[in-house]
Amino acid sequence: MSIVYASSHLTKQQHLLGYYDGTKESKKEVVMESIKEMPNTAKISLDAKHNSAGLLSDIEQNNRFYLTQIKANQKFLKEDLIHTSEHLVADDVWSEIDKYHGRIDQRDYEIYAINTEMLHPR
16 A cells, blocks of 8 residues: 655645555545645646646646646657747746755756647647
């Protein structure tokens, strides 16, 4: 059995959300049930493993605001975002470098205001 936890953006404290059986679908169910219990004003950020059309649609249908990330293996979404970034000017750009466990990770961020009417309904 595995646990699912959330971290507060403000306090950096972790909160136990629940337990799951180790499958991706089971973990997504725990995350979605927890999100439904959050106030409508909650802002949610998810890592790439939670970036699925079903979960994000459920979050949006429950009137929650979310931010998620993508990875290179999400080919079509990545291509759409690259295309968008070639035609819009970024509102903000920055980089972070983290050094831990013998690794150096660099993350580059670009923030764009996107008209949601341009996007596929999914």
